[in-house]
Structures are given as C-alpha cells and as structure tokens.
Amino acid sequence: MKILFIFLIFSTSLYSKLTFEELDLIRSYSDVDAKSIIQNGTNFCNNYFKKNFSSNELNYQNSFACKFSKKRNRFYVFMLAVDKRDSTSLKKFCSDILLSWPEIFEHIDKNFKFKKKDYLGGFYIENFFYDKVLDFSNQYREDQRIINNEINNFILENRKNFSSDNVENNILLQKEINKVNKIYKKIISKSESNLDILINQILKDVVRYKIFVNDVKHFKSYSCNWIPGKNLVPYIKQERYSEFENI
Numbered sequence: 177m178k179i180l181f182i183f184l185i186f187s188t189s190l191y192s193k194l195t196f197e198e199l200d201l202i203r204s205y206s207d208v209d210a211k212s213i214i215q216n217g218t219n220f221c222n223n224y225f226k227k228n229f230s231s232n233e234l235n236y237q238n239s240f241a242c243k244f245s246k247k248r249n250r251f252y253v254f255m256l257a258v259d260k261r262d263s264t265s266l267k268k269f270c271s272d273i274l275l276s277w278p279e280i281f282e283h284i285d286k287n288f289k290f291k292k293k294d295y296l297g298g299f300y301i302e303n304f305f306y307d308k309v310l311d312f313s314n315q316y317r318e319d320q321r322i323i324n325n326e327i328n329n330f331i332l333e334n335r336k337n338f339s340s341d342n343v344e345n346n347i348l349l350q351k352e353i354n355k356v357n358k359i360y361k362k363i364i365s366k367s368e369s370n371l372d373i374l375i376n377q378i379l380k381d382v383v384r385y386k387i388f389v390n391d392v393k394h395f396k397s398y399s400c401n402w403i404p405g406k407n408l409v410p411y412i413k414q415e416r417y418s419e420f421e422n423i
Contacts, residue, residue: 195249196299196378213301213375218244220298220309221253240280242295245423251379253280253295254386254399256417261392270387270400270410280385284402292376296383299375302362310356312363319360326356380404388417 194202196214203210221242243252260269274281283293292300297309310326312319330352331338338345362369368376385402387410399420400410 194374194378196244196251196382197246197249199374199378211301213299214244214246216301217251217296217299218242221295224295224297240277247423249382250384251382252384252386252420254420255388257388257390257397259390259392263393266389266391266398266400266412267410269389270412271408273387274402274408274410281408283383283404284385284406285408286405296379299379300372301375302359302369302371310359310363312360314364319364323356323360327353386420388415388420 196217200210200212200214203213225240225242240253240255243254244250245252255273258269258273260266264272274284279293279295294309300309310322312322327349331349334348337348383404385404387400389398389400391398396414397416398412399415400412402408402410
C-alpha cells in the first residue's frame with residue numbers, strides 16, 4: 177500500500193496537479209503519524225512573523241499573518257488592516273508598505289529569483305523537527321550542539337513514553353537521532369528530495385499576498401493583491417476582511 181501511494185505522489189501525470197490537501201491525505205495513508213503539511217506550514221508562518229517582527233517596530237497597526245484556504249487552494253500571507261487617510265493612490269500606498277518588508281518584497285519582485293522564504297519553511301516537512309525548521313551552519317561544533325539540544329528536547333517532551341525497558345528506549349531514541357542526522361546531512365549537502373521539489377512547485381502555484389486597507393476618507397475597504405515573482409504593482413479590489421475571513 178505504501179509503495180502505491182509513493183508511486184501516486186511522483187507519477188508524472190499527477191505531479192503538477194497535486195494539492196497540499198491531497199498530499200496530506202496521501203501521506204496519512206502511508207504514515208498514520210504523518211504531520212499535516214498545511215497545518216505545519218500555516219502555524220510556522222504565523223509563529224515566524226510573531227517571533228521576528230513586533231508591531232511596535234512598525235508604523236502600521238498589524239504585521240503579516242498567514243492563512244490557508246482549502247476552498248480556494250491558496251495560501252495567503254496578509255496584513256490586516258492599514259488605515260489610509262491621505263489622497264495617495266491605493267497602488268502606491270500598498271507598494272510603499274510592501275517596500276518596508278524586504279522578505280516579502282523580494283518574493284514578489286520579478287527581478288529576484290524565486291527562492292525559498294524562511295516564513296514558508298514549515299511546508300518543507302522533511303526539514304521539520306520538533307515543531308521548528310532546523311538551521312545548520314556547517315560549523316561542526318555548533319551543529320553538533322544544535323543536534324544534541326534537539327535530542328535533549330525530544331527526551332524531555334517524550335519522557336512519559338520511555339519505560340523500564342532500555343532496549344525499547346534506545347530504539348525510540350535512535351530513531352530520532354537518525355532523523356535529525358538525516359536532516360543535517362541533507363541541509364549541509366544542499367540537496368533537495370523529491371518531496372521538497374513537489375512542495376516547492378505547489379507553493380509557487382498557491383502563495384498569494386494581500387494587504388487590507390481601510391480608506392477612511394471614502395469609507396471603503398480594499399485589498400491589494402500580489403502573485404510571487406510577477407509584478408510589484410498590486411491588483412486592487414474592493415474587499416472587506418470579513419469576506420476574506422471565511423474563505
């Protein structure tokens with residue numbers, strides 16, 4: 177059964193048509209303990225912006241947040257919401273906001289290569305360990321310290337799963353050691369697995385950026401919208417967050 181699902185994932189006829197929802201379903205059949213790519217990717221993205229950016233450092237009320245819409249098969253990185261009080265055009269207003277966020281700006285600018293973004297790291301499930309994406313420096317001592325820390329964290333979090341049977345305990349522990357070492361070798365060698373390639377392709381198709389704007393002067397709400405790697409000029413549409421919230 178597992179071989180069949182692996183074949184389905186990488187069949188050339190289905191490769192470009194798979195969605196994250198379908199991929200999660202396939203992985204759940206082949207591994208009952210498989211983590212949801214959608215859930216991990218969304219949670220990691222939101223945590224990234226919470227940890228790395230403070231609204232106190234910005235001129236705007238809100239930083240970016242992340243949302244996956246299964247209905248639309250879109251992953252939105254969005255800002256909610258900015259009040260516009262002057263006569264500046266909406267396109268310029270949104271573009272100016274975008275310029276203050278280099279990570280997002282570089283993902284939209286067609287002059288930059290479409291490369292993996294840190295806040296999307298949670299979708300690359302093979303790099304995911306202990307609820308975070310590991311980052312190695314290729315400095316042996318530092319990397320070994322990271323590995324040892326992650327194993328210690330695993331022991332602390334799973335101490336209830338250990339028993340008086342040391343053989344079983346060692347098997348459980350060795351499984352995690354092998355897992356983190358596999359991730360380490362992969363990152364250091366800068367190699368991509370087939371699953372990485374597939375996830376990267378899906379992300380290219382589904383990621384969208386939005387900034388919600390309250391036009392105080394005209395008592396209307398709009399959203400500025402971008403597609404990664406396409407154009408810095410946003411597509412504007414009249415849209416309230418309440419309409420977007422339930423998609």
